[in-house]
């Protein structure tokens with residue numbers, strides 16, 4: 001998975017995560033809480049496994065619109 005795809009997946013999972021939390025608060029059904037946890041785990045996996053510099057392999061941090069690797073200076077196609 002390239003950086004563009006990883007960022008897109010991460011951002012696309014944000015809405016279902018917030019939606020599950022909202023449904024949990026409205027309906028108080030724990031099913032939505034479990035779904036929110038599953039989505040959050042998927043977001044963490046994408047972040048830690050795929051949000052890395054293609055040159056040096058270091059994690060790129062919390063900012064998802066980064067243009068350069070903070071460790072090696074590699075230009076990033078995000």
Ligand SMILES: [Zn+2]
Pocket residue numbers: 053054055056057058069070071072073074
């Ligand atoms: Zn790097």
